[in-house]
Amino acid sequence: xxxxxxxxxxxxxxxxxxxxxxxxxxxxxxxxxxxxxxxxxxxxxxxxxxxxxxxxxxxxxxxxxxxxxxxxxxxxxxxxxxxxxxxxxxxxxxxxxxxxxxxxxxxxxxxxxxxxxxxxxxxxxxxxxxxxxxxxxxxxxxxxxxxxxxxxxxxxxxxxxxxxxxxxxxxxxxxxxxxxxxxxxxxxxxxxxxxxxxxxxxxxxxxxxxxxxxxxxxxxxxxxxxxxxxxxxxxxxxxxxxxxxxxxxxxxxxxxxxxxxxxxxxxxxxxxxxxxxxxxxxxxxxxxxxxxxxxxxxxxxxxxxxxxxxxxxxxxxxxxxxxxxxxxxxxxxxxxxxxxxxxxxxxxxxxxxxx
Amino acid sequence: xxxxxxxxxxxxxxxxxxxxxxxxxxxxxxxxxxxxxxxxxxxxxxxxxxxxxxxxxxxxxxxxxxxxxxxxxxxxxxxxxxxxxxxxxxxxxxxxxxxxxxxxxxxxxxxxxxxxxxxxxxxxxxxxxxxxxxxxxxxxxxxxxxxxxxxxxxxxxxxxxxxxxxxxxxxxxxxxxxxxxxxxxxxxxxxxxxxxxxxxxxxxxxxxxxxxxxxxxxxxxxxxxxxxxxxxxxxxxxxxxxxxxxxxxxxxxxxxxxxxxxxxxxxxxxxxxxxxxxxxxxxxxxxxxxxxxxxxxxxxxxxxxxxxxxxxxxxxxxxxxxxxxxxxxxxxxxxxxxxxxxxxxxxxxxxxxxx
Ligand SMILES: CC(C)[C@H](C(=O)O)[C@@H](O)C(=O)O
Ligand SMILES: CC(C)[C@H](C(=O)O)[C@@H](O)C(=O)O
Numbered sequence: 001x002x003x004x005x006x007x008x009x010x011x012x013x014x015x016x017x018x019x020x021x022x023x024x025x026x027x028x029x030x031x032x033x034x035x036x037x038x039x040x041x042x043x044x045x046x047x048x049x050x051x052x053x054x055x056x057x058x059x060x061x062x063x064x065x066x067x068x069x070x071x072x073x074x075x076x077x078x079x080x081x082x083x084x085x086x087x088x089x090x091x092x093x094x095x096x097x098x099x100x101x102x103x104x105x106x107x108x109x110x111x112x113x114x115x116x117x118x119x120x121x122x123x124x125x126x127x128x129x130x131x132x133x134x135x136x137x138x139x140x141x142x143x144x145x146x147x148x149x150x151x152x153x154x155x156x157x158x159x160x161x162x163x164x165x166x167x168x169x170x171x172x173x174x175x176x177x178x179x180x181x182x183x184x185x186x187x188x189x190x191x192x193x194x195x196x197x198x199x200x201x202x203x204x205x206x207x208x209x210x211x212x213x214x215x216x217x218x219x220x221x222x223x224x225x226x227x228x229x230x231x232x233x234x235x236x237x238x239x240x241x242x243x244x245x246x247x248x249x250x251x252x253x254x255x256x257x258x259x260x261x262x263x264x265x266x267x268x269x270x271x272x273x274x275x276x277x278x279x280x281x282x283x284x285x286x287x288x289x290x291x292x293x294x295x296x297x298x299x300x301x302x303x304x305x306x307x308x309x310x311x312x313x314x315x316x317x318x319x320x321x322x323x324x325x326x327x328x329x330x331x332x333x334x335x336x337x338x339x340x341x342x343x344x345x346x347x348x349x350x351x352x353x354x355x
Numbered sequence: 356x357x358x359x360x361x362x363x364x365x366x367x368x369x370x371x372x373x374x375x376x377x378x379x380x381x382x383x384x385x386x387x388x389x390x391x392x393x394x395x396x397x398x399x400x401x402x403x404x405x406x407x408x409x410x411x412x413x414x415x416x417x418x419x420x421x422x423x424x425x426x427x428x429x430x431x432x433x434x435x436x437x438x439x440x441x442x443x444x445x446x447x448x449x450x451x452x453x454x455x456x457x458x459x460x461x462x463x464x465x466x467x468x469x470x471x472x473x474x475x476x477x478x479x480x481x482x483x484x485x486x487x488x489x490x491x492x493x494x495x496x497x498x499x500x501x502x503x504x505x506x507x508x509x510x511x512x513x514x515x516x517x518x519x520x521x522x523x524x525x526x527x528x529x530x531x532x533x534x535x536x537x538x539x540x541x542x543x544x545x546x547x548x549x550x551x552x553x554x555x556x557x558x559x560x561x562x563x564x565x566x567x568x569x570x571x572x573x574x575x576x577x578x579x580x581x582x583x584x585x586x587x588x589x590x591x592x593x594x595x596x597x598x599x600x601x602x603x604x605x606x607x608x609x610x611x612x613x614x615x616x617x618x619x620x621x622x623x624x625x626x627x628x629x630x631x632x633x634x635x636x637x638x639x640x641x642x643x644x645x646x647x648x649x650x651x652x653x654x655x656x657x658x659x660x661x662x663x664x665x666x667x668x669x670x671x672x673x674x675x676x677x678x679x680x681x682x683x684x685x686x687x688x689x690x691x692x693x694x695x696x697x698x699x700x701x702x703x704x705x706x707x708x709x710x
Contacts, residue, residue: 084544084545084580085545088544088548088552088556092548093548094545094546097546137512137543137546137547138546140546140547140548142547142548142549142550143549144549144553147515149515149516149517150515150516150517150520151515151516151553151557152513152514152515152516153513153514153515153549153550153552153553154511154512154513154514154550155511155512155514155547155549155550156509156510156511156512157492157509157510157511157512158507158508158509159507159508159509159510160502160504160505160506160507160508161504161505161506161507162504162505165505188603188606189439189443190439190440190449191449191452191492191493191495192492192495192497192510193443193447193448193495193497194497194498194499194508194510195497195508195509195510197443197508198499198506198508201443202506225439226607227606227607227609227610228610228639230585230607230610230611230614231610231611231613231614231619232614233614234589234611234614234615235614248543251543251582252581252582252585252607254582255582255583255585255586256585256586256589256611258586259585259586259587259588259589259590260589264586284583
């Protein structure tokens with residue numbers, strides 16, 4: 001859906017680099033957007049604080065001010081990546097998970113496609129993972145108690161009809177815009193007959209909803225158990241077009257798909273709600289390579305493109321995406337994760353000069 | 356641990372082919388065991404009913420009689436594969452999940468190793484997934500209720516200290532018997548800080564337990580978030596030796612690993628408890644190829660070997676495994692999943708004549 005119904009004077013973009021290489025790739029996304037010049041409304045970047053490092057300094061990973069500026073002043077946002085504590089840290093909670101929830105960004109859209117046979121990548125991948133982004137085990141309702149044989153921890157996994165329906169609708173809508181028009185529903189209802197049963201049945205029922213009005217009739221539907229989906233993703237990635245999944249399966253599947261195209265450093269995403277969109281590279285904060293100017297900026301640049309497309313600036317998005325694809329295809333200026341020897345900044349320059 | 360402390364006169368093996376190709380591969384496992392001749396106690400096979408097809412006929416997927424014969428008369432068992440209903444079926448519940456629980460087979464041990472570069476397989480995989488087998492979302496405590504916006508389904512995910520400790524111990528014990536002696540703990544504690552936090556901390560603490568008495572001191576420990584583990588499994592499978600995981604992650608990871616070695620039809624497992632062991636190929640019932648005599652029997656034959664090794668018959672296990680490996684390496688008689696043209700029965704004959 002396009003959110004650019006009213007013509008904007010400027011585009012206010014909240015920038016949340018957060019941790020590690022998040023701080024190196026968000027400037028790349030920024031450079032790509034600036035390079036579009038006047039073909040989009042004048043971008044205004046608003047730097048916002050969030051992240052694990054912020055937590056270690058201030059005791060909060062997601063300040064209220066950040067959320068309120070996003071909600072009240074920004075048109076959209078870009079998120080970098082967040083570090084995970086290597087030991088239990090009392091009071092810490094992932095800011096990206098919280099943001100998705102607080103802003104009701106219910107769809108995590110992660111397109112994964114091979115451009116060229118990059119280092120170890122498979123050539124025939126062209127799919128998009130549509131991940132439910134607000135529930136499943138990510139509601140983080142957990143309890144700990146002392147039982148007869150020691151500690152017992154429990155987490156609640158929530159699947160609702162409402163969330164399954166809207167993510168299902170997003171999947172079908174996405175499929176409609178793609179040549180193959182095929183949706184695969186991912187679940188594990190052979191074990192979770194109630195929760196995944198509800199997800200599966202609700203998504204399957206979307207095309208028959210009266211308000212859909214037959215729009216999805218040309219779309220073919222398949223389903224796969226999540227374990228089998230990961231297996232087939234490795235063996236026969238070409239069978240997948242749009243994959244729609246509950247939150248945790250979507251998390252795992254999108255990383256699995258990223259492996260197929262050669263690097264997590266290539267895979268973008270948006271977190272989309274009905275009135276806000278936040279771009280986010282799928283990769284993490286990669287503390288092992290942070291600060292060395294070797295992080296792959298392409299996922300972040302592509303995330304900016306996805307965000308722009310979602311806002312209705314398809315032409316700007318195309319320009320960024322074409323430039324990125326060209327740089328990958330040429331293969332001369334790539335970061336080490338793709339077998340190259342170039343710096344982040346060199347890759348950014350290569351892309352920007354093509355935009 | 357060897358369960359063959361008291362010399363047995365005979366080996367009573369419960370045979371549960373269940374559904375689909377389960378019925379074609381269990382006879383292969385049986386043939387491999389028989390081929391061992393007098394090097395193991397005389398096998399006695401006891402056919403037992405279970406499965407989805409049984410459910411459709413009788414209303415029960417796992418008769419009490421099956422469980423009681425397993426518990427009271429059998430030394431061990433072999434399970435084939437179970438079909439999953441393609442729509443919600445009231446009253447149906449997976450017999451394999453129930454069996455693991457009822458028999459307290461708390462460890463699902465799934466070794467995955469490349470023998471030769473079989474069709475699409477990677478050459479450098481040699482790992483074992485140690486999957487917790489009794490809890491996580493597999494406790495199947497689910498509820499369904501009507502909420503403000505439609506149906507709401509909830510499932511409980513249980514992680515206990517006791518189960519995490521014993522699966523951790525199994526992982527370290529397994530690592531001790533392997534050249535690399537390396538354990539990777541799989542979790543998602545950046546989101547599930549309580550449940551996966553408990554799993555991670557409990558497994559990590561196993562080497563320091565007083566009763567362990569320093570036995571695991573040479574073992575190195577790493578950890579990976581489950582999404583990142585799947586990614587790295589595709590990209591750098593050689594970094595993994597023993598992977599220990601809660602139930603659902605283990606389910607997904609073992610399928611992912613199976614994809615790396617060319618076919619699910621190659622990957623065996625045992626479900627092991629302190630006093631019983633049940634072999635089970637990792638593949639499913641594959642209704643699409645059932646009845647055609649083209650199912651790969653090697654996973655089932657290897658599962659028989661794993662079961663025998665667990666019972667203390669390592670020499671018998673070696674003979675079956677060597678024969679299987681030879682047939683794969685020669686590559687002349689393989690089923691279609693491995694790019695071959697042979698029938699199940701032909702592959703079985705090839706293996707049996709080498710045992
Ligand atoms: C950092 C983590 C909480 C996050 C998730 O699990 O959603 C990440 O893995 C992702 O995929 O965006
Ligand atoms: C059939 C199904 C319940 C089972 C599981 O999820 O454990 C299967 O996928 C497996 O891995 O053995």
